[in-house]
Amino acid sequence: MKKEIDFMRRAIELAKKGVGRVAPNPCVGCVIVKNDRIVGEGWHKRFGGPHAEIEALKKAGSRACGAVMYVTLEPCCHFGKTPPCTDAIIKSKVREVFAAMIDPSLHANSKGIKILRAAGIRTQIGLCEKEALAINQIFLKNVRCKLPYVTLKVAASLDGKIAARTGDSTGISCKKSLKFVHELRSEHDAVLVGAGTILADNPHLGVRLIKGKSPIRVILAGGQHIPASAKVFRDKNVIVFDSRRNINFVLKKLFERGVRSVLVEGGEKVFTSFLEAGAVDRYIAVIAPKLIGGARAKTPFSGKGIGEIKSALILKNVEFIQIGCDMVIDGLLNLY
C-alpha cells in the first residue's frame, strides 16, 4: 500500500491549500494516477468554485480513462453550486476510486460511493482517513452537531494569568503573536467575548494587522451597559447575547445565522463557561515568558475545576510553535 498512501498524502497536501478559504465546504484534494504516474491534480479552491475531482479530471483529460483517482473525501452526487462529481467521474472512465473518508452530510453519506460502485467503478474508503479527518474538523462538527466549531484563544503569562489583579491585560503577548491572533480572527466567522472584556480593554476585535475579512463580533452581556462609543461598534456586525443564556443556545443561534466557526477571546468568565460546557473544540494558548502573579489576577479557567489531575482535560494533536518571544500551544479537546 506504500504507493497508494503516497498518492493519498499528495491529495491531502493539495486539500490543505483550501484551509480557511472554502468554508462552509470541506477542503478536498484529488490526484489521478495512471501507470504509477500522476496525470492530474486538483483541489477545492474557494466556496462555489469547481470541486477537486473536476479540476483533476480536467488536467488528466483523456488519460483519466482506466486511471485511479485518489480523493480526500467521498465525491458528491447532488446538484449544489456545481453538478455532481460522480457523473463526471463515471463519464471519465476512471477505473478505481480511493476516498480517504465518507462525507457525513445528509445529501452524501455513502450515496456517492454507491453510485460509483453501481457504475462498475471499484472503490476503497479509509486510506489516510485520520489525516483527512484532521484537516476538516470545522466541517465535520458543523455537519455532525449542527453547531459552529469553537476555538478558544488565550494570551497568558508563564504563571497562567490573563490579566493583572487590576484587570490590566494589555501587552501580555508580543507583537508577532498579535499578528497571529489577527490571522486566527480572519479564519473564523465570529469572535466572541464577554462584556467585561469590552469594558476593561475596549478592543476593536477586527482584523487590521493582516489582510483578511473581519469576523462577526459576538458579545455575551449580563446587566452591564456597553457604551455606544465602544470600539467594537465601529463595525456594524455585532450581536449581543444575554450572558445568562446557556452556551449551547448561543452556539445554536449563531449556527442558524450561518456562523460555522467561533473564536472565543475572553475573559475568565466566558472561557470558564465554555470549558465547563465542554463547548471548546480547539484550545490555543499564547504563552509569554513573563510573570504577573496575584491571587486575584485572572486565569483562563476558574470555576470549580477538576478534583484530581487524572481527570484533567487533555489536549490532543498538540502543536508547539514559537512566535516571536512567545510559545503558542495549540491542541484539540474534541475530535470529530
Place this chain on the structure above:
Amino acid sequence: MKKEIDFMRRAIELAKKGVGRVAPNPCVGCVIVKNDRIVGEGWHKRFGGPHAEIEALKKAGSRACGAVMYVTLEPCCHFGKTPPCTDAIIKSKVREVFAAMIDPSLHANSKGIKILRAAGIRTQIGLCEKEALAINQIFLKNVRCKLPYVTLKVAASLDGKIAARTGDSTGISCKKSLKFVHELRSEHDAVLVGAGTILADNPHLGVRLIKGKSPIRVILAGGQHIPASAKVFRDKNVIVFDSRRNINFVLKKLFERGVRSVLVEGGEKVFTSFLEAGAVDRYIAVIAPKLIGGARAKTPFSGKGIGEIKSALILKNVEFIQIGCDMVIDGLLNLY
C-alpha cells in the same frame, strides 16, 4: 576579530563540558593557537582537578612558546587545590592571552591579568564576555552575592495550575519531564519545598530516575508537624527552617553551610515568597497540555502580584524545549 572570536567560542564550548561537574568552581575552557592553528585544548573537568590552562599547555608542549592563549576566565594567580596558572603561563612563553572575563573572586579580580602583563605578556579582556558570563551564572552569583543561585521549577497545566482545588498535583507533567526534573535535582546542591508540599504529596525529592547525587533537602515549615515517616526523611540530609524567616536569611544560612545552588520545587506559598523577594534567578516552567481549572486551584505565583502588565517580571535568555508531551520554558530573572 573573526578568527579570535572563533577560537574563543571553541574555548567556551570546551568550558561547557564542565557544567554541573566543577562546582563551586567556575567552568573554564582554554585553547592555544600558533600560526592560526590550535595546538592545545583543555577544560576544567572536575573540582580539585587541573585547570583548563594547564591541560591546554600540557597538550601544546613546546609549541606554546610564542603562541596565543584563549581562555574563558582570567587565569588564577593563587595556590588553591592546584598551583597558580599564571606561573605556568609565564613559564610556557605564551606571547598573548585573551581572557573572556575577569574572575571576580577576591583572590583574583584582575590580579592574574596584572601578573601576566608584568611578565611582558599582552592581555586582552572581554572577547565573547556575554557567552562566558552566561555559562557561569551560579559561580558569579556565589562570588558577587555570597548567596546560593536559586532555580525555581514549576510543573503547571496549560491554564497555569500547579495543583487541583483538592490539592492533588500528582502526574501533571509526563514521565520524560520527571526524568528532566531528576537531572535538575542532581545539578543543584539543595532542593527546597514548603511543609505543605511534604504533607500534600509526601515526595522523596531525591534523584532516582537517573544516575546522580541526591541534593540536600530543605523544608520551610511554620507550625505544621511533619511526621517522621515522611519519605523525605529516608535520607539523612534534611534541614528544616522556620518558614516565618526571611528568604534572604535562609539563603545566607544555606550558603554558610556550603550550598551553592538551590532548586525551589513548591508549593504556591514558597514560590510566591521567593518571587516577591526577588530571590529567583532562573525560572523553569514545565507546561503540560492539560486543563485543570478551579478558582481555588493553586498557581505558581499568588500574593499581591503586579498591577500593570508593563511591570511584569520578564524572563531573559529564554529557551523552549519540548520534553515528551510537555513544553519546558526556561529563562533567567537575574543576570550576574
